[in-house]
Amino acid sequence: MSRDIKFRAWHKNTNYMCQNVKTDLLDRDYLEFLQYTELNDVHGNNIYEGDIVYQKSVIIDSPDISFTGEVKFYNGSWWIDNGDTAIYLFNQNCKNKIIGNKYEGLTC
Numbered sequence: 104m105s106r107d108i109k110f111r112a113w114h115k116n117t118n119y120m121c122q123n124v125k126t127d128l129l130d131r132d133y134l135e136f137l138q139y140t141e142l143n144d145v146h147g148n149n150i151y152e153g154d155i156v157y158q159k160s161v162i163i164d165s166p167d168i169s170f171t172g173e174v175k176f177y178n179g180s181w182w183i184d185n186g187d188t189a190i191y192l193f194n195q196n197c198k199n200k201i202i203g204n205k206y207e208g209l210t211c
Contacts, residue, residue, distance in 0.1 A: 109139045111151055113206045120207065135206075140174060140181045142193060144201045150192070152176055155203040156183050162196050173205050 112124040112134040121134070128134060137152040144150055152174055160168040172185035174192055181192035183199075192199065203209035 106141065109149075110136050111139075112136050113153070118206070120204070137204075138176065140176075140192060142181070142199070144199045146200070148201050150174060150199060150201060151204070152181075153205045154201050155205065155209060156192065157200045157202050158183055158190070158192075158194065158197045159200075160196060161198050168197075171202070 110124045110126065112121045112128070113119075114121055115133045115135060124134070124136065135153075140150045140152065142150045144156070150156060154174045155171065156174055157171045158169065160166075170183055170185065170190055172183040172189065175182050175184045175189070182189040183192050201210075
C-alpha cells in the first residue's frame with residue numbers, strides 16, 4: 104500500500120494558500136509547508152497539518168463529546184491540539200470537520 108504524500112503551502116509574502124505544492128520547492132523560505140494527513144473530513148476534504156478541526160463523537164446514546172484544535176504531527180502521530188491538551192486526529196468513533204486553518208482563521 105503506497106502513501107499519498109502531498110503538501111500545500113502558505114505563501115508568507117502574499118498570504119495565500121498554495122495547493123498541491125511540488126516537493127522540489129521545499130527549500131523556499133517564503134513557503135510554510137503543510138503535509139496531508141491521509142485523512143479526510145466528513146465532507147471529503149483532505150485534512151492537512153495546520154487545519155483547525157472540530158471532532159465529534161458519533162456513538163449513539165453516548166455523551167456529546169467534542170474537541171476543537173489545530174492539526175499537528177508529533178510523537179509519530181497526527182493530533183488535534185487546542186493549546187492545553189491534544190487528542191488523536193484518527194478516532195474510529197468520531198467524525199472530523201475542517202472549520203479553518205491556522206493562517207486564514209475559522210470559516211464558520
